[in-house]
Amino acid sequence: MGKNIDMDSSDFLKTGYRFIDWINGYLTNLENLPVLPGVKPGEIKRSLPQSPPEQPENFDQIISDLNEIIVPGVTHWNHPKFMAYFNSTSSSAGIFAELLSAAFNTNGMLWKTNPASTELEELTLNWLKELLGLPEDFWGIIYDLASNSTMHAIIAARENVEGYSIREKGFGGVKNMPRLRLYASEQAHSSVDKSAILAGIGLEGVRKIPVDDQFKMIPSELEKAIAEDKKNGWLPFCVVATIGTTSTTSIDPVNEIAEITQKENIWLHVDAAHAGIAAIVPEMRNILNGCEHADSFVVNPHKWMFIPIDISVLFTRKKEVLKQAFSLVHEYLKTDEDDEVTNFMDYGIQLGRRFRALKLWFVIRYFGREGLIKLIREHIRLAQELKNHIDENPNFERLAPVPLSTICFRTLNPNFSDDEGLNKFNKDLLAKINDSGELFLSHTILNGKFTIRITISGLRTEQRHVQEAWELIDKEYKILVNT
Ligand SMILES: *Cc1c(COP(=O)(O)O)cnc(C)c1O
Numbered sequence: 507m508g509k510n511i512d513m514d515s516s517d518f519l520k521t522g523y524r525f526i527d528w529i530n531g532y533l534t535n536l537e538n539l540p541v542l543p544g545v546k547p548g549e550i551k552r553s554l555p556q557s558p559p560e561q562p563e564n565f566d567q568i569i570s571d572l573n574e575i576i577v578p579g580v581t582h583w584n585h586p587k588f589m590a591y592f593n594s595t596s597s598s599a600g601i602f603a604e605l606l607s608a609a610f611n612t613n614g615m616l617w618k619t620n621p622a623s624t625e626l627e628e629l630t631l632n633w634l635k636e637l638l639g640l641p642e643d644f645w646g647i648i649y650d651l652a653s654n655s656t657m658h659a660i661i662a663a664r665e666n667v668e669g670y671s672i673r674e675k676g677f678g679g680v681k682n683m684p685r686l687r688l689y690a691s692e693q694a695h696s697s698v699d700k701s702a703i704l705a706g707i708g709l710e711g712v713r714k715i716p717v718d719d720q721f722k723m724i725p726s727e728l729e730k731a732i733a734e735d736k737k738n739g740w741l742p743f744c745v746v747a748t749i750g751t752t753s754t755t756s757i758d759p760v761n762e763i764a765e766i767t768q769k770e771n772i773w774l775h776v777d778a779a780h781a782g783i784a785a786i787v788p789e790m791r792n793i794l795n796g797c798e799h800a801d802s803f804v805v806n807p808h809k810w811m812f813i814p815i816d817i818s819v820l821f822t823r824k825k826e827v828l829k830q831a832f833s834l835v836h837e838y839l840k841t842d843e844d845d846e847v848t849n850f851m852d853y854g855i856q857l858g859r860r861f862r863a864l865k866l867w868f869v870i871r872y873f874g875r876e877g878l879i880k881l882i883r884e885h886i887r888l889a890q891e892l893k894n895h896i897d898e899n900p901n902f903e904r905l906a907p908v909p910l911s912t913i914c915f916r917t918l919n920p921n922f923s924d925d926e927g928l929n930k931f932n933k934d935l936l937a938k939i940n941d942s943g944e945l946f947l948s949h950t951i952l953n954g955k956f957t958i959r960i961t962i963s964g965l966r967t968e969q970r971h972v973q974e975a976w977e978l979i980d981k982e983y984k985i986l987v988n989t
Pocket of ligand 1: 780
């Protein structure tokens with residue numbers, strides 16, 4: 507045997523300490539970095555060699571490029587003033603778990619190919635279920651992202667329709683059967699449409715249900731749509747309700763929606779990708795009211811639970827349907843334990859799987875239920891406080907309720923009375939704010955109005971950051987309104 511061309515153990519230790527130092531420096535210095543990089547498209551690619559190195563390079567060279575070229579091109583999701591979209595921040599416990607997961611480098615497709623990852627996944631998902639107060643009979647599986655969790659739920663819902671056998675025949679082989687229809691609110695995430703594309707339902711198979719003035723699905727409109735579709739020969743098969751919509755974090759009335767899906771015998775999937783985690787906080791538990799009736803439910807620990815991306819969890823009470831939809835076991839994958847254990851490959855598209863349960867386990871243990879409650883509760887408190895500042899300021903107009911920690915608003919300008927002018931003004935204001943490098947906010951459109959969105963759910967976001975954010979917004983507003 508020749509010399510191992512990977513690092514020897516003393517180099518590994520030296521380099522390892524160096525990287526831990528590096529990460530520590532990075533995390534402690536985050537606040538001094540611009541949250542949004544000031545790079546132009548193509549700049550990063552052009553700064554690096556266009557061909558791979560012929561000769562081995564050492565970590566001095568690699569770290570130098572990391573510092574000079576990569577860091578200035580990173581959008582710092584861990585930054586305390588990253589308040590755009592929905593946060594995904596990584597805690598130290600999550601970082602260490604990722605490191606170990608790469609070191610183990612297991613593929614948990616079968617129980618046998620890593621009993622620890624399989625059983626830790628089963629255990630930690632039971633913990634998560636308990637933390638969120640979800641029903642006992644929910645069974646969970648980890649996927650990468652909510653889009654994928656929802657896709658699996660919708661394909662299971664399709665499998666659940668009697669008499670179709672689309673898994674076997676494909677849509678082309680299904681004769682004289684009504685077209686399938688799926689329902690979600692106008693505010694539902696685009697992953698619902700993407701899932702419909704993938705499941706062969708097609709975009710025409712997705713019917714968007716109107717929302718009320720708080721951006722919640724109107725159950726009577728859902729009922730009407732289902733009745734109308736049935737009359738016109740469609741087969742309603744699935745409703746997706748959202749807890750914490752992407753624009754405003756509105757919460758669909760799941761109890762009322764569940765009454766309809768139960769009556770109609772339709773699969774109910776709940777998308778709680780971002781907001782679901784807030785149910786760890788006892789006084790927020792009620793956001794999940796009605797979810798006990800769901801057939802499937804998605805939540806992303808990588809969003810508000812301080813676990814590095816990616817980890818999404820799908821819970822379902824129809825585990826056997828999910829399995830029926832996806833299981834295909836070739837001879838080489840059969841094991842002696844198949845009857846006693848979970849082989850997660852049976853419940854989805856992917857065969858191989860990363861050891862993601864490790865980071866869920868580390869983070870829950872590191873913070874404990876109490877630690878998580880404290881962090882999330884504080885985010886909600888900070889957001890409610892900021893909401894009050896916005897409400898008290900006559901130059902600002904809030905555009906949606908704030909059930910959690912996301913605030914939607916725009917600013918007013920005496921020079922414009924119409925939406926068109928205000929839309930441009932607010933868009934310019936947002937660009938100014940984001941160009942400052944001190945704060946990153948995102949936007950949406952609500953009832954034709956350009957809306958600025960602030961979300962407070964980052965691990966490192968404290969009162970002073972929210973205060974600074976508010977001062978910056980107000981300052982940029984005053985500059986812009988006077989130019
Ligand atoms: C974030 C989010 C998604 C998409 O999540 P990914 O994990 O990025 O696929 C879907 N729905 C809602 C409500 C979300 O907040």
